[in-house]
Amino acid sequence: MPEGHVVHVDARRFGQRLRGHTVRASSPQGRFAAGAAALDGRRLTAAEAYGKHLFLRFGGRSGPPLLHVHLGLIGGWNWYDGSGELLAGRRFRGPDDSAVRLRLRAGRGAAVVTAELRGAMLCELIDMEHAAMIHTRLGPDPIRGNADSRRGWERLHRSSAALGTLLLRQDVVAGAGLIWRCEAPFAAHIDPRRPGRAVTEIEWQAIWAALQTMMRAAVRRGGAERTTRSEHRASWGDELYLFRRGGEPCRVCGTPIESQQMGGRLVWWCPSCQPY
């Protein structure tokens, strides 16, 4: 469910609210009991997102230094203040502990902050070597300042797969999801069905620039954990032109927006604004 920008927002929250603090860790659900025990009493020293992967680094005694979390389709973090008030994360409101894979808490009294993880596909302790392997596997992340877009280009321009399929591949663009695989080709005026190898380098640069602009703006907005059918128009404003707008007139030229299955999921495009 969450795309890369959501993971970056959570990484920032960890950096701002828990970094430098010794955390109490627990796994009410039990599935991460051993991992939580290994984290309990250690200090969070760094929080970083790479694509849709979150890495939290812990100091202190020996043991794997990194917590690696991938939210998958339905996972998410909820944040609470000392009084139990929800600070961020609109989902998982229930007080039920039975699904809380990991709870991290730090601070005293009114300054207590709690982060709760539910529904994650992956929650594990790993060493630096393992993290380096994951980084190597991933393509450039448009949200990160040091991303090398040419690495994505190398993988894209040799492929006969459709652009819309390639943009979902995390070894081409780390962090892109269904929203951006539609919106970036629209911004770059390219039909998402066009094969990767028929995309020129200039066009790739336009796609990359659009990904950077839109995904970074989404991080700045923060909070937008998920956009629903009824509210995504309001919460994303004018920034989504195509996503879930099949059949509606294109907001640039008025041509009805088309859609089709691509890789088992829908992709939308404007047949007039996005030449094949």
Place this chain on the structure above:
DNA sequence: GCGGAATGTAGAT
């Protein structure tokens, strides 16, 4: 109130 889909992908088969 109920059932299926969804902004995803690692790991099992």
Place this chain on the structure above:
DNA sequence: TCTACCTTCCGCT
């Protein structure tokens, strides 16, 4: 290729 994750949202009764 299938399943896990086990959530929220949405459309249907």
